[in-house]
Amino acid sequence: MIRKGNLEDIDAIMHLTKACAKVMIANGIYQWNEHYPNKSAFRNDVKREELYILEINNAIKGTIVISTFMDKEYIPIKWLTKNENNIYIHRLAIHPELQGKGYAQQLMDFAKRYAIDNNYSSIRLDTFSQNKRNQKFYELRGYKRLGDIFFPKQSEYPFHCYELVL
Template structure:
């Protein structure tokens, strides 16, 4: 089941993102660190009603932020659709013990279906240039790779922007 997250679940969500960060480091992907993602970001996501969790047997197994807010870093990107009525995906995470079971796919299906229901024109996101697995995941879903952006607090390496225009 996918539903909006509660403040009381932040510790579970942080445990998931910490485990994901450790798994990525083992794979040589230095994307998430001690400063990102953090409790403050997730709290703001919950306050805006943008953080969703994937629940199985009352346990949080994954999370996804589905936002209407365009981050400053995205403003210079030449997107495929106009900058209005777009969803932005952030902090998609599935606990490593539960990866490979289609949970990330279900959360992305949920986000894309929500965008269609609300008549949004596209879904946008970024993924780390060193995270080949994520790049394949989004390309297989039909996302088009666009320009690079940088988050210096996370890495010296670029993040690739992706967009999926939605059919009307």
């Protein structure tokens, strides 16, 4: 079941994202660390009603943020659509014990349905340049890579920006 996230979910989400970070680091992907993702970001997501949870057997096993807010880091990117009517995907995570079973696709399908139902022009996101699995995941779903941005607190490596025109 996918539902809106709330403040009571944040500790479980942090446990989930720490488990994901541990697996990524073990695989040489230094995308998430002690600075990101953090409780403050998830609290803000809840306040803006943009946090969604994947719940399986009453346990939080995945999360996604569907936002209408364009971060300043995205300004230099030459997007395929105007910066007026877009959604942005952040903090997509599936517990490592369930990765590779279609749950990330389920959350992305949910985001796409949300965007279509609400007449958005496109879905935008970024993914870490060192995370080839994520890049393939988005590219197989029709997302176009457009340029790079940097988050110095996360990594010295760039993050690739993607857009799917609806």
